[in-house]
Amino acid sequence: MMWTVLPLLALCWAAGVNSAGKPNIIFILLDDAGWYDFQSHDPLMATPNIDRLRQEGLFLSQSYVLPMCAPTRSAILTGRYPHTFGAQNGKAAGTDKLFWVPETFKLMSDEMKELGYQTHMLGKWHMGFCHPTLTPLYRGFDTFHGFLLGAHNSYYTHFKGKNGPYDWWNNTDIDWPSMGTYNDTAFLVMSDNGGAIGHGSSNYPLRGGKKTVYEGGTRVYTVLKAPTLNVTNTTYSGMVHAVDWVPTLVHMGGGKVKDWMQGKNAWNRIKNFEDSRRNDFLYTYDDFYKFNHRAYRFKQWKLIQGKPGFAQGWYPPYNLVEDGVAIKEDIMGNQNFSHFELYNLDEDPEERNNLAKTNPDRVQDILGKMESFLADYPLQPFVESETSDAWKNTETNVISTCWCHPEHSTDTSDCPAQ
Numbered sequence: 001m002m003w004t005v006l007p008l009l010a011l012c013w014a015a016g017v018n019s020a021g022k023p024n025i026i027f028i029l030l031d032d033a034g035w036y037d038f039q040s041h042d043p044l045m046a047t048p049n050i051d052r053l054r055q056e057g058l059f060l061s062q063s064y065v066l067p068m069c070a071p072t073r074s075a076i077l078t079g080r081y082p083h084t085f086g087a088q089n090g091k092a093a094g095t096d097k098l099f100w101v102p103e104t105f106k107l108m109s110d111e112m113k114e115l116g117y118q119t120h121m122l123g124k125w126h127m128g129f130c131h132p133t134l135t136p137l138y139r140g141f142d143t144f145h146g147f148l149l150g151a152h153n154s155y156y157t158h159f160k161g162k163n164g165p166y167d168w169w170n171n172t173d174i175d176w177p178s179m180g181t182y183n184d185t186a187f188l189v190m191s192d193n194g195g196a197i198g199h200g201s202s203n204y205p206l207r208g209g210k211k212t213v214y215e216g217g218t219r220v221y222t223v224l225k226a227p228t229l230n231v232t233n234t235t236y237s238g239m240v241h242a243v244d245w246v247p248t249l250v251h252m253g254g255g256k257v258k259d260w261m262q263g264k265n266a267w268n269r270i271k272n273f274e275d276s277r278r279n280d281f282l283y284t285y286d287d288f289y290k291f292n293h294r295a296y297r298f299k300q301w302k303l304i305q306g307k308p309g310f311a312q313g314w315y316p317p318y319n320l321v322e323d324g325v326a327i328k329e330d331i332m333g334n335q336n337f338s339h340f341e342l343y344n345l346d347e348d349p350e351e352r353n354n355l356a357k358t359n360p361d362r363v364q365d366i367l368g369k370m371e372s373f374l375a376d377y378p379l380q381p382f383v384e385s386e387t388s389d390a391w392k393n394t395e396t397n398v399i400s401t402c403w404c405h406p407e408h409s410t411d412t413s414d415c416p417a418q
Contacts (some may be wrong), residue, residue: 022115023227024185027245031069031075031124032210036196036202036317038221044319050223052189057225058236058270060190064297065242067210067217067283069192070126072242077107077127077139079246079261083285086380099140100128108246108262109140115253117392118142125149130404132415137171140151145170148399167399174398186226187251188245189397193217197310202317207351212309213283213295214351226252231273238276240266241299262377280369285379292337296370300346303366305354306337313349333383342366 005127037046040054065072071082071089078101082088085102101107109119120143121136128134129148136144147167168175195201197209222240225232240248243263251257251267264277283302284294293306298329340363342356356363393400402415 013319016022025112025117025253026187026248028183028187028189029073030189030191032193032196032199032201034201034203034209035206035216035219035221036204037195041210041221042202042317042319044226044317050189052191053225054223055233057187057229057232058234058273060222060240060270061235061237061371062225062276063190063220064218064223064240064281064283065191065193065220066215067193067286068126070313071284072192072201073126073240074101076245077101077109078105079108079243080105081243081262081282081377083282083379084262084377088284088286088379089291092212096208099136100130103133106258107140108249109136111140111246111250112253113140113142115255117248117253120144121145129401131400132172135169135172135401140269141169145175145276162302165397165399172401174396177385183286184227186224188222188224188249190222191220194225195325196219197315200318201314204316205314205350207310207312208309209315211291212311213293213304214308214312215345215349216311216315216418217309218283226271229271236270236273238266238269238274239278239281240270240353241278244278275309280373282370282377285374286380287381294370296373298366298369300344301362301366302343302345302351303370304341305367305370306339308341314352320392332373340367364384 002392036042037045037047039045039051040059066075066082066088068089071087074082074085074087076082078085087101109121112119119141121141122144123146124147125136125144125148127139132138133368135148140245144283146169148169149167166174194203194206194209194212194215196211199202201209201210203216206214206216206219208216210217212218225234241263243261244266245263247257247261247263247265248267248270250261253263266278268274268278269276280296280298285294286292291307291309293304293308295302295304295308340356341351341354342363343351343353344355345351
């Protein structure tokens with residue numbers, strides 16, 4: 001029997017039974033973990049197992065994601081830039097409850113199954129649930145044990161909000177409380193965005209945090225341990241973006257990169273400790289009025305256009321603040337797209353020296369490169385919908401997976417009884 005692999009979505013793991021020389025792959029996507037929230041950065045943080053993986057593998061110091069969790073998850077699973085299908089804000093079809101990755105898109109899980117892998121998911125889905133066909137078992141996963149929504153008040157009781165509804169699933173059923181080897185297994189551990197400022201997390205010394213395009217919101221702690229790495233226990237500084245993990249892990253599993261994959265296959269470069277194939281990427285293009293920003297990286301240069309985000313400062317961890325309480329996020333003004341910030345990240349990784357006013361030619365050069373990139377990967381504008389409580393099953397006080405249809409927004413006649 002062929003082996004088991006899985007892309008993991010927040011607090012998830014995937015594993016399998018090895019054959020034909022293919023590695024098991026466990027992808028652990030942490031929710032809102034900050035740059036400074038790990039033992040190798042902050043000795044007071046106890047993360048010994050992640051630290052062991054780092055020592056036996058590589059620390060990826062320029063691993064980038066989107067500023068928020070749902071866009072990152074959609075990028076990782078689809079291998080596509082979220083702004084190209086309206087997922088730049090994690091609310092692709094309207095409210096965050098009415099969000100899904102298009103059914104026509106193949107996911108990493110689909111690709112892995114075609115390569116003979118078993119696919120399993122544990123933890124946070126957050127990729128659509130208003131119809132059964134949008135949930136994990138219909139999107140390439142053999143099994144699913146976790147929750148469908150994005151955040152919970154309690155990860156122990158599994159209730160969304162103080163009084164429900166309940167959201168913990170075993171495959172397609174509500175779950176009320178209820179042979180591979182380590183050396184043959186590849187582990188990928190990373191966060192889905194920077195740590196949320198004011199919620200116990202720190203991205204120190206990077207600037208900003210979750211929901212910002214600063215490095216603290218988009219550059220995440222990432223560790224890769226794999227059986228065939230030629231160099232270990234050091235730092236790989238090549239650029240890697242969230243969209244690169246589909247082609248990279250598919251290649252690692254013996255598959256071929258497909259034309260629809262917008263990311264770059266990074267496996268051979270990482271494996272052989274060679275320079276990255278990537279020298280540019282789009283941080284995000286979020287046209288939702290609350291964010292209204294886009295940012296682009298070319299080599300060492302980073303250009304921000306519009307409002308960078310909600311947290312604009314540098315926030316030390318709690319243990320480094322004199323009164324024991326870390327500074328909470330400051331709210332920035334509503335800059336429009338005429339606001340620019342330019343940073344040389346090789347010289348200024350903490351983004352303390354905005355060079356935009358003194359380097360107007362460089363601003364226009366990077367802006368032109370961003371426009372060329374967007375010509376190849378155009379924006380699908382974000383559309384906001386009205387809020388609905390249809391996702392709550394008021395009779396049973398559990399999450400409902402039958403209140404929309406991907407093709408017919410109100411027709412749910414084909415939904416099975418819940």
